[in-house]
């Protein structure tokens with residue numbers, strides 16, 4: 001369901017003193033999709049700490065409202081919420097329409113999820129929905145944001161992709177790979193403008209992501225994990241540095257380099273050999289689980 005954006009704090013006081021990393025000029029605004037949990041929430045926190053006024057996007061209004069209240073209390077910045085299901089064209093239009101109407105200086109395309117089953121055990125409609133959220137929404141939102149930012153002479157687009165984009169692991173990897181290539185090309189097209197595009201490639205991050213997929217991560221070694229706040233912090237630092245690709249965490253920087261050198265058939269073999277262990281217990285209850 002799409003709803004009009006509504007400001008929770010039209011009379012809220014901003015804290016420009018916190019805007020140490022924010023661009024010069026009017027108080028900057030950041031829009032973050034999938035901002036109610038995990039990596040998106042940490043991007044929202046990091047941007048609020050830098051003085052950005054926020055627009056949070058997700059499907060669940062109650063959770064958006066709750067998150068907005070927490071961030072307003074913690075950082076003293078106004079937070080607006082936008083309900084949109086990015087698996088639907090109408091939901092994507094809700095966000096692109098907002099970008100066409102309102103000034104947004106930073107867009108973080110972060111919303112996403114993984115399939116609960118293999119490609120062949122997933123229905124075609126669910127494959128389309130996954131591709132919309134992870135790829136099509138990212139492309140359309142980036143396109144609208146880039147044009148408006150070029151007109152205003154400033155802006156940054158941060159697309160949360162995944163290390164999975166470097167593998168052949170299912171429809172998730174396929175959609176993330178498309179979003180990665182799209183972002184790398186966008187960064188090149190924007191090279192002689194004041195606008196940047198950055199793809200962030202997290203490895204494994206403890207969020208609700210794996211729980212929603214009903215997979216067992218208990219045997220994953222400690223070195224495989226990167227903290228969500230580290231992903232946000234490094235992602236934003238790399239975006240500010242104008243990098244096209246950001247790989248948070250030393251272990252994943254190394255893995256990223258190795259992946260460039262691994263022959264494709266070997267990469268395919270490694271990808272085919274990787275399987276999540278599925279949990280028997282029901283997934284975390286949610287409106288779309």
Ligand SMILES: NC(=O)c1ccc[n+]([C@@H]2O[C@H](COP(=O)([O-])OP(=O)(O)OC[C@H]3O[C@@H](n4cnc5c(N)ncnc54)[C@H](OP(=O)(O)O)[C@@H]3O)[C@@H](O)[C@H]2O)c1
Pocket residue numbers: 033034035036037038039040057058059060063084085086087110111112113114133160161162163201202203204205206207208209210212286
């Ligand atoms: N966790 C990892 O290990 C990991 C690794 C690499 C990349 N990533 C990527 O990082 C991003 C964030 O994942 P996370 O780990 O932070 O997951 P998470 O904790 O499950 O958070 C997902 C967020 O996306 C929103 N969302 C999900 N489906 C949506 C839809 N159809 N339309 C709009 N919003 C939607 C959720 O809110 P609602 O449910 O209310 O909509 C929530 O705010 C994703 O793109 C994921 O692919 C994660």
